[in-house]
Amino acid sequence: MTYAHDHHTSNRQPSFQGNRIGVLLFNLGGPETLDDVYPFLLNLFSDPEIFRVPRLLQPLIARIVARRRAPTSRSYYAQIGGGSPLRKITSDQASSLERILNAGESGKEYKVVVAMRYAPPRIEEALVALDGFKPDHLVFLPLYPQRSKTTTRSSFMEALEAISKGFPKLADLPRTVIPAYPVESNYIAALSGTIAEKIRDVPEDEPATILFSAHGIPEFMVTKEGDPYQKDTESTCQAAEAYLRREFPHRKLVFSLAYQSRVGPLKWLGPETKATIVSLAEKGTKNLILVPVSFVSDHQETLYEMDILYRDLASTLPLKRFLRAPALNTRQDFISGLQTLVTSALSGEKTSCQDCSCRCGGCP
Numbered sequence: 336m337t338y339a340h341d342h343h344t345s346n347r348q349p350s351f352q353g354n355r356i357g358v359l360l361f362n363l364g365g366p367e368t369l370d371d372v373y374p375f376l377l378n379l380f381s382d383p384e385i386f387r388v389p390r391l392l393q394p395l396i397a398r399i400v401a402r403r404r405a406p407t408s409r410s411y412y413a414q415i416g417g418g419s420p421l422r423k424i425t426s427d428q429a430s431s432l433e434r435i436l437n438a439g440e441s442g443k444e445y446k447v448v449v450a451m452r453y454a455p456p457r458i459e460e461a462l463v464a465l466d467g468f469k470p471d472h473l474v475f476l477p478l479y480p481q482r483s484k485t486t487t488r489s490s491f492m493e494a495l496e497a498i499s500k501g502f503p504k505l506a507d508l509p510r511t512v513i514p515a516y517p518v519e520s521n522y523i524a525a526l527s528g529t530i531a532e533k534i535r536d537v538p539e540d541e542p543a544t545i546l547f548s549a550h551g552i553p554e555f556m557v558t559k560e561g562d563p564y565q566k567d568t569e570s571t572c573q574a575a576e577a578y579l580r581r582e583f584p585h586r587k588l589v590f591s592l593a594y595q596s597r598v599g600p601l602k603w604l605g606p607e608t609k610a611t612i613v614s615l616a617e618k619g620t621k622n623l624i625l626v627p628v629s630f631v632s633d634h635q636e637t638l639y640e641m642d643i644l645y646r647d648l649a650s651t652l653p654l655k656r657f658l659r660a661p662a663l664n665t666r667q668d669f670i671s672g673l674q675t676l677v678t679s680a681l682s683g684e685k686t687s688c689q690d691c692s693c694r695c696g697g698c699p
């Protein structure tokens with residue numbers, strides 16, 4: 336497979352020896368119940384990083400669009416048990432990470448708190464919890480492995496603003512920011528591990544087609560605004576492909592990348608996952624392994640779109656096997672990868688970006 340961009344940049348952050356470290360773990364959030372769908376959508380469409388409309392009209396347009404989207408969105412969540420499991424999974428990720436961070440280094444105490452962008456626990460709640468811990472250093476750790484203005488920048492901007500407005504003690508602390516980890520070796524090993532499990536479910540003498548599926552974003556954000564998301568997503572897939580080719584040197588593996596979850600009338604990044612599943616099947620693919628990339632947890636995009644919508648579609652196609660790689664969730668190798676990211680960032684080793692505007696602290 337070829338990818339449009341090839342990159343990876345890094346620079347050094349100052350090393351740090353503090354004792355009480357507060358880690359902010361960022362994610363988007365999701366509605367926990369069907370009643371939470373509208374407020375979630377309202378928050379999402381009120382975010383100028385995600386939804387571009389004239390500033391003064393945004394509150395009004397956000398309400399209209401959220402109201403219009405809510406029934407569709409609710410029907411998806413209704414089919415996965417009436418809500419998103421994202422809050423529970425993210426909270427479990429945070430406690431596992433906190434546990435292994437605290438077990439790892441003597442003399443340091445860590446507190447990991449979740450800050451969701453569009454659903455509770457929102458940033459203020461997270462900062463109140465961190466303030467109470469009285470940290471002497473802050474770490475920003477997104478659960479978005481790939482940078483995007485729609486995710487990384489949006490979460491970081493909100494956090495920086497909330498800190499500077501209402502948390503003077505936190506504002507004065509030194510801060511270590513991990514902007515993303517698209518090709519970080521532990522993350523790639525963990526992601527590849529989820530795929531390897533499914534490759535092993537395909538008989539050794541049969542080829543397996545691995546279809547990475549990432550959440551899309553509107554194409555203009557990449558082509559006109561230089562959003563690094565597509566580049567980072569391709570880098571992740573490329574690194575996982577290389578890992579798996581090393582792991583399975585004698586298997587016939589085919590790799591593709593597509594984008595899912597489009598909403599609204601704009602052109603989004605392509606090719607689209609649904610169309611790609613159809614065209615792969617039409618071209619003779621027998622064993623298809625769908626891989627959530629850009630999502631580190633199960634939620635609507637994996638449990639509804641992949642496991643219901645695309646699985647139903649696959650049942651109408653001449654495929655022999657339609658498999659879905661598990662999300663990383665609280666897999667031990669993923670969480671210990673996050674631990675390494677945090678500890679190496681604190682010791683000054685970590686990558687940071689030089690070519691985006693996510694406000695990560697590393698970008699110009």
Ligand SMILES: C=CC1=C(C)c2cc3[nH]c(cc4nc(cc5[nH]c(cc1n2)c(C)c5CCC(=O)O)C(CCC(=O)O)=C4C)c(C)c3C=C
Nearest residue numbers: 363364365366385408419485486550552553598629634635
């Ligand atoms: C890397 C992850 C994500 C990117 C990039 C992203 C961009 C993006 N999303 C929308 C619109 C919607 N997203 C919705 C839900 C949702 N999106 C992500 C992740 C990314 N979004 C998550 C984790 C969730 C929550 C899933 C859950 O289980 O709750 C929704 C609501 C669901 C639906 O109606 O489909 C919308 C709408 C845009 C417009 C966008 C970039 C511009």
Ligand SMILES: [Fe+2]
Nearest residue numbers: 363550551596
């Ligand atoms: Fe989304």
Ligand SMILES: [Fe+2]
Nearest residue numbers: 688693695698
């Ligand atoms: Fe950046």
